Amino acid sequence: MTNHDEAAAVRPSTLAWVSGHLEVGERIVGTEALHGGITAEMRRLTIGTRDGGTRDLVLRTLVNVVHAEDWLNREAGALTLLTGTGVPAPGLVAVDPTAARCEYPSLLMTHLAGRTVLDDEGLETRVPLLARQLAEIHAVRPAVRPREYVALTTADTVVTPKCADAAAWAAAIDVIRKPAPPYEGRFLHRDFHPGNVLFDDVLSPGPAGVRITGVVDWAAASWGPADLDVAHCSTNLALLHGPAWGLRFAEAYEEAGGVPAATASERLYWRVRDGLAFSETVRLVSQSWREAGRTELATRAVEERLDAYVTALMDAPG
Structure with missing residues (x-):
């Protein structure tokens, strides 16, 4: 598995938790830190699929955040209710709001194409x-x-x-x-x-x-x-x-x-x-x-x- 930088490294028990929510024959082949968030560690996980292709997931981890359980439960609830509404929100894959399986409270979701744009132009x-x-x-x-x-x-x-x-x-x-x-x-x-x-x-x-x-x-x-x-x-x-x-x-x-x-x-x-x-x-x-x-x-x-x-x-x- 490749990391684009040290910040992209995922902790062992969290890796095991993520792997448990993949399809049979899939595995994590790469991780990349996503920057710009204030309260969460965000990582894109590249998943190798059974047919030799790849797909991406996003892992949100809350480290030393007082309201982590509440925030992750609320996000999981929002992603669930938005399914099928037409609002382009990520799909929920799994959530561990109390860090029962992960080192820290975490949420796993689908990855959406595109990027944030903060420039004046356009x-x-x-x-x-x-x-x-x-x-x-x-x-x-x-x-x-x-x-x-x-x-x-x-x-x-x-x-x-x-x-x-x-x-x-x-x-x-x-x-x-x-x-x-x-x-x-x-x-x-x-x-x-x-x-x-x-x-x-x-x-x-x-x-x-x-x-x-x-x-x-x-x-x-x-x-x-x-x-x-x-x-x-x-x-x-x-x-x-x-x-x-x-x-x-x-x-x-x-x-x-x-x-x-x-x-x-x-x-x-x-x-x-x-x-x-x-x-x-x-x-x-x-x-x-x-x-x-x-x-x-x-x-x-x-x-x-x-x-x-x-x-x-x-x-x-x-």
């Missing part, structure tokens, strides 16, 4: 595709609802950047001091953003060749307001590409048939809440983007974009 084509995909996720009506969403950020946990417009941030913090507005529940990805969406043919000439091939990382799947997913992708786009793209995504979601909250004040609540939540994790998020190739996104640069985005939300009409 964004005007990808944003409507992202919006349409999110609207399709929100249209799923599961027979059994996942658990209700959780939003941990409070007015007291927000970390106002040093570069921030103090008045705008104070006003934004006041927004989330209020109770959450009522909402019509939807099936949520809860971490929908460009880093969890796979694109194929992104280098083909013209926009017609660009398509989404997969949506991954369903560990936070929840039931809650569609605006929460819209807000999360909007904030990511604002920090990756500039505040205007965060505002544009919300418009694209409506154009794609998505159904946001009825009033501007309700929509503002969720968008401000998600923007402020990033103030607590901006260093970690910016580091993951630099590791993925966006080396210019230093923490200070991302903080400045976050400030500009929160300010734009508070200045928006309505």
Whole structure:
């Protein structure tokens, strides 16, 4: 078996567990570390098949993660209920949420073609595709609802950047001091953003060749307001590409048939809440983007974009 790098090595008992879920005559012939995740070790496993060909699986391992059992159970449940819905999610192969057989809690799933794209180039084509995909996720009506969403950020946990417009941030913090507005529940990805969406043919000439091939990382799947997913992708786009793209995504979601909250004040609540939540994790998020190739996104640069985005939300009409 070949490893592309040391980080790709799979621990012995986990290898045995994976092998126990392969077809008769199959074996693991290669492993490769997949980079870009924050909380999980991700590996692509190349499986040699009985006919001499290969197929790929993906192994998610959570090492020293407090909520590993909950997250893996939620992801396994989400992948199961998404089967047959048309949403391009991986297929569940096996899960060991308590590390009963593996060294650490692990989930094994099918591999989807495509790659994440975080570049500025081609964004005007990808944003409507992202919006349409999110609207399709929100249209799923599961027979059994996942658990209700959780939003941990409070007015007291927000970390106002040093570069921030103090008045705008104070006003934004006041927004989330209020109770959450009522909402019509939807099936949520809860971490929908460009880093969890796979694109194929992104280098083909013209926009017609660009398509989404997969949506991954369903560990936070929840039931809650569609605006929460819209807000999360909007904030990511604002920090990756500039505040205007965060505002544009919300418009694209409506154009794609998505159904946001009825009033501007309700929509503002969720968008401000998600923007402020990033103030607590901006260093970690910016580091993951630099590791993925966006080396210019230093923490200070991302903080400045976050400030500009929160300010734009508070200045928006309505």
